[in-house]
Structure formats: C-alpha cells, structure tokens
Amino acid sequence: MKNQINCVIIDDDQFAIDILRDHILEVPALSLYKSYTNPITALSELLETRNIDLLFLDINMPELSGLQVAESLKHKIKNIVFTTAHSKYAIKAFDVQARHYLLKPIDLNNFIEVVSSIIISSKTSKLTNIDDESYFIHTGERGKLTRVQKKEIVYIQAAINYVDLFLQNKRYTIYMTMKEMELVFESDPRYFRVHKSYIINRDFVDSITGNIIKLGDYQALMSSPYKNEFMKYLSERTLLSKRL
Incomplete structure (x- = not known):
C-alpha cells in the first residue's frame, strides 16, 4: 500500500511488542518497519534512519528510559506514542513532544483511536x-x-x-x-x-x-x-x- 505510515516499536517486553504488532496489522495505513527490545541499539540505528513516521515507545526500560530516547529522537520522528503501565508518566511524555500515550495492556479500540488522529493529521496538511x-x-x-x-x-x-x-x-x-x-x-x-x-x-x-x-x-x-x-x-x- 502506498503512503503507509512507517512504525517502529521499542519495548523491552517482547509480549508487549507482539500485542502492538498485531494491532498495527489491523490498520492498513500502518506498516511495521522494525521492533527493538534494546533501547540503546534502537537509538543508535534510528538516529541514522530516515522515513520513520511513528514511534511506539515504552517508558520504563533498563539502561535507557523511553523519555531519554524520545528526547534524542523528537526532532527526527514526528509522532511519538508512549506505551506505559503508569499514567504518572503522561505529563512527562508531553514534555518531550509525544503526541499521545497508551496505557498497558493496550486495547485495540484505544490503539485505533490514537493512531487515527495521527493518520488524519498526515493526510490533511495543507x-x-x-x-x-x-x-x-x-x-x-x-x-x-x-x-x-x-x-x-x-x-x-x-x-x-x-x-x-x-x-x-x-x-x-x-x-x-x-x-x-x-x-x-x-x-x-x-x-x-x-x-x-x-x-x-x-x-x-x-x-x-x-x-x-x-x-x-x-x-x-x-x-x-x-x-x-x-x-x-x-x-x-x-x-x-x-x-x-
């Protein structure tokens, strides 16, 4: 499909990645480019990668937090969606220009509601x-x-x-x-x-x-x-x- 939104997932929990991957497959406008369980590896590769439109990013990860990753990538990736089990991180998410956050376990309906606004935004720019x-x-x-x-x-x-x-x-x-x-x-x-x-x-x-x-x-x-x-x-x- 042309003009798909390229997505990346960073989460140290493979089970959480699998859920997001399944949700992405449900939305034709989205395409999963790559997923990472190691945030350091992810950051080093994404800093050299172009054409990533949407990043699903866990916050509480060892070695490097999602907030630190987002701070380094916020000028490179337009849409950052935090995935977290802790709502207390929401305000910090917006401090690094994250578009949205999703609370785990991530429900498909909530996922679609969040990504729909991103898809619409990408199509309606003047x-x-x-x-x-x-x-x-x-x-x-x-x-x-x-x-x-x-x-x-x-x-x-x-x-x-x-x-x-x-x-x-x-x-x-x-x-x-x-x-x-x-x-x-x-x-x-x-x-x-x-x-x-x-x-x-x-x-x-x-x-x-x-x-x-x-x-x-x-x-x-x-x-x-x-x-x-x-x-x-x-x-x-x-x-x-x-x-x-």
Missing part, C-alpha cells in the same frame, strides 16, 4: 510535499498552488490563525498553525523554533544580540524554552580561546 527541498503551498488565490524552495525560507512567523512565510523578497500567508509548521520542518536541521511565534532558518542568521536574531533585512525574537536547541547549536559553533 503543505504538499514534492521532494526534500520544496513544497507546494496554497496562498489564498483560488485553485492556485505555488512552489516554494525550502532553502529560500528565511523565517516563519505566527499570525493568529495563519502563518507568514518570509523569503528574501516575498511573503506568503497560509492557513496553518505554528505547531503544524514545526512538525513539517522539524526533520530539517536548518530550522529552529526559537519563540512561540518564530521558526528561523539558521543559514540566514547574520548576528544575535540578546534575544534578537538578525536575518538579513528581517529580525526574529528568541524566548525560553523554545530557544534552547538553537542556543546549543550556537555554542557548538562559537569560536572561543582554550587558553587559560
């Missing part, structure tokens, strides 16, 4: 993916689609129920939320969400003064906690003398 470097967007003119090169997007700014895409000499307004835009661009290392209202392209950054990022003729704001990943990126690329 950005139509062409390839890794461009998108078609609806810009408001009836019946018209405009192609935009990702590398030309300087930054994205929230505008109530819309977002503005700023290119060097153009601006497009589209009917999407910042959360949707963040999910679209999160797998591209050039883009960082630095504020509740701003996603920036690091390739256009000229300077940073306090919480203001200069992007050519534009500027964007940074604020916690959104700016943390970008500040980490900056610290890794800032030249400093190692002399005492």
